[in-house]
Amino acid sequence: MEFAELIKIAKVENVQLSCPGLLPVKGTLCITSHHLLLSSQPGGNGEQGMVELWLLLRNIDAVEKRVASSSGSITLKCKDLKVLQLEIPGMEECLNISRSIEALSSVESVMMMYPFFYRPQSMKLKDGWQLYPLQHYYQQIATETTAWRLSCVNGEFTVCPSYPAAVIVPTAVDDNTLKKAARFHQGGRFPILSYYHKKNGTVLLRSSQPLIGPNRKRCPEDEQLLSAALNRGERGFIIDTRSAQAAKQARMMGGGTESKSSYPCWRRLHGPLERGRPLQESFIKLVEACNDTSLSMDRWLSKLESSKWLAHLKGALSTACLAAQCMEREEACVLVHGAEGTDTTLLVTALAQVILDPECRTLTGFQGLLEREWIKAGHPFHFRCARSAYSHARLKQEAPIFLLFLDCVWQLGRQFPFSLEFNEHLLLVLFEHTYASSYGTFLCNSEKERCLCEVKEKTHSLWSWLNQPSQQKKHLNPLYTYNALVIWPSVEPQSLQLWQDPLTLDIRPRFKQWGL
């Protein structure tokens, strides 16, 4: 495929751009393989001066066009929730522009995406990709205990395609046992260490659901693996992110949840969290409510309520707190899983770490956490963030689970304004880059796919950009003071607020990201 074939028209003059927060800008519109450019006519723009808009076509979620006889207007709804309007002279030009945008923004192939073409002069390829290797994380644990080892059983991604090559497992369990345990878990996601709580030596594990099925299958290797995670006489908690009923029902489909008789040292708790389609629909409703400027105060609250977004937020924080509480207060190990173990599971384990571990609240620690618990852990970013809240396309696997995580972190930052080293601006940048980015960090669904696409060799890492001193400065919280304590948030509805930044249509806060 050649991009040139998709570009029906490369340049149109006298196009007017308007968006909330910005005076209308008139200028030249260009379409390139990956960008929509609009540069204003010199001097014709009053106080605003020269304006140049660089919009990644990948960022465009929906294109709505209205044509009249001699002109047309195109509304671009972006995945980062901004809305732009273009007035284009000439009907044909308008149609061609919209066709080009539609075609270019829906290119599916990962290798054709912008990160593979982006070559900033100031950066070197490969920088940043080795910033947070799991080996480093393991070494920290190894200084505290010998009970855990680094296993390369998944070196070829054959045992579990969505796990990274190296994982941390109990020393007492050999690779063969792991392989067998993996076969007993959906997608091969056998229980592995997610977080080691230095304070009391408890661990947070995660996996996918065990394949118990309607016949109540057992797997001695899996039972062995889980009991090896506990010291003699210790008890652990399994937090299932589904309701008890849903977990039970999953047996009919070959899944299920650990039974008390097979895993006598583990007690099960349920913290049901929504994911997948209901979560995406919640997101869509939330954005609809926020964009409806005609709402009265009353209708706004009921629309906010019916979106359920804040309820999901409360649920996620509550379950993460429960996991943290089991470790910190009950001094017990915790295993978290839902069904696939790639969505709500990661939400809970990552969030619990931010609550428990001051290291995860630093700028680099947080990046490391995202790398370990989301990217390497196999959260399918490519599927989940293919489309955002405006898309008219049929929903496939989209769900804003990572956005929900960022929102939860934002809530923590609001309740503990001195305890996070980074600010909400960083969270906003992360949100935008999961949906469309010049960097390869959030490409693909797993380490295996990233290897196949040679992402680490052919794209730049978001971290090396974010860690440039000029960027870092923007993302630091000036009030930060190291807080060694656990930060227990309040999850009362009164204490949770809507995170407005990603939702406001006003374009001004995004000027810099968009090169405006």
Place this chain on the structure above:
Amino acid sequence: MEHIRMPKVENVRLIDRISSRKAVLGTLYLTATHVIFVENVSETRKETWVLHSQISSIEKQATTATGCPLLIRCKNFQIIQLIIPQERDCHDVYISLIRLARPVKYEELYCFSFNPKLDKEEREQGWKLVGLKEEYNRMGVPNNYWQISDVNRDYQVCDSYPAEVYVPKSATAHVIVGSSKFRSRRRFPALSYYCKDNNASICRSSQPLSGFSARCLEDEQMLQAIRKANPGSNFIYVVDTRPKLNAMANRAAGKGYENEDNYSNIKFQFIGIENIHVMRSSLQKMLEVCELRSPSMSDFLWGLENSGWLKHIKAIMDAGIFIAKAVAEEGVSVLVHCSDGWDRTAQVCSVASLLLDPFYRTMKGFMVLIEKDWVSFGHKFNHRYGNLDGDPKEISPVIDQFIECVWQLMEQFPCAFEFNERFLIHIQHHIYSCQFGNFLCNSQKERRELKIQERTYSLWAHLWKNRADYMNPLYREDHSQTQGTLRPQTAPCNFLYKFWNGMYNRFEKGMHPRQSVTDYLMAVKEETQQLEEELEVLEERLAELKKVQLNNRKQNSKQQDRNKHIELSTSNNSIANTPQDYSSNVKSFPSRSPSQGDEEDSALILTQDNLKSSDPDLSATSDQESGVEDLSCRSPSGGGCLPSEDSGKDSDEAVFLTV
């Protein structure tokens, strides 16, 4: 004292509302002015003090095996739940409090016994802190268009108005008196705010007694005089803050609103703010939502919407914005009224003034604003806030709504106000506390008769003395957004109006951010100031040393050099040390209580202190600091912190975390 049947009850338990399993044992005391609960735990002996005048309701609940529960709801939104072991004791406490919370004479109120140990002169100075004459002078009146009128000198024309009113120069006493006869409660149009820059003004009154067709020449002349006092404009707005339907209903009672045809050059405008009864029940509904124990997100949002509270706040704000716009942008004068012109009119005039004039956004200016639009113009504090036992239908959170409007504006314009949220919360507290004389009675006339200024103290002096606690560290009077008229966003309204957790759940400390940015920034600001002073001193010393050095250069220049070097390095050290100092400041900020070490404000201090000590979340050293949200308490297994073992039988039953 004769009303106290039971001065002391032992073995009373105080329940923590967030998690009902936590209760502390202590002793309950009833005094002439306070209910006091003292915890038994010997090291802390934590005390909770509640002023009788803060009590809004007392509820005796069904006796259980553990005792007799008593629920005290306060006007400052504190809720205290006690369990008293003996039912008879509980009944006695209940009966005593019912009487104590509803005094029948002004003399029973706390301000008449409250003694901050200030001498007469200090007290008088306190009352002089806020003066309305100075305020009108500041606005630029009297001038060519406006004059002070003594027509109401002995409250003869209107007993709920101040003795001194500002009216258009062209309005004669005859016109004023004539107009007053055509207005509810004789509240004739008088000046509330005057804009020097363009002569536009905000005047206020009550509704005209127009019925279906009545007219009054003097009233028409009065409005014309107001228009003429603003030569730049050929009409005035008449803003009726009531919903149109209410205003029309009033016509049947011989009241109503101005007929545009009868008055020359007026533009009439309705702005639908609901009446005090709707507002009272709206607050009631919202407080019920706040009281829910672990509500779901839906319960909360539905409840909030159902209460309509934020909608009402928005209506008041919209009215203020309309008037501010008319005055600032169109240069048109506005006459505002509702029915009697002492509730909605006060709200709307003060919101508009606050938007228009940066002075009202300073601490002093805000005191003046309340004094002007609320106290002097006869807002019925006694009736609205139930200071004395009276008709419960008169009670309504009118000024609470105004205070919330200010908070909502502070959220939108964080740099525009000199004061912080705590200032608003403390003013609200004292409107109900009756600890100071400012808000007693229903009118200036009653206050003069009671000789309030001679017998009680002024809140403003007290707040002013502690102003360091009420500063907004982000305040920037030179900021472009905060200069001149504030222009709040009006649409979309989606995110604009928020639930004020800091007020309505003020005492549920666990729900608030665990670290206070305001206190932190204030500490940093103080620290910076200290360092700057230190720097100045050091620079002076350096200059001196240089001089000495110059003089002695020939003799022992080497030694001086060394001295200088030492001097410099020590000063550098002290700078390098500051980050640690900041953090120790941060850690100690809970002790920077608003009225710490201030004996006068005993009620407030004690509650504040209590909050602090009751709140392990703020005591920086323990692991409790960050506060644990007790999640497991919701598991049906009850009992222990986490589900206890079930009796060996397998299962697929598990414990649910309901969210």
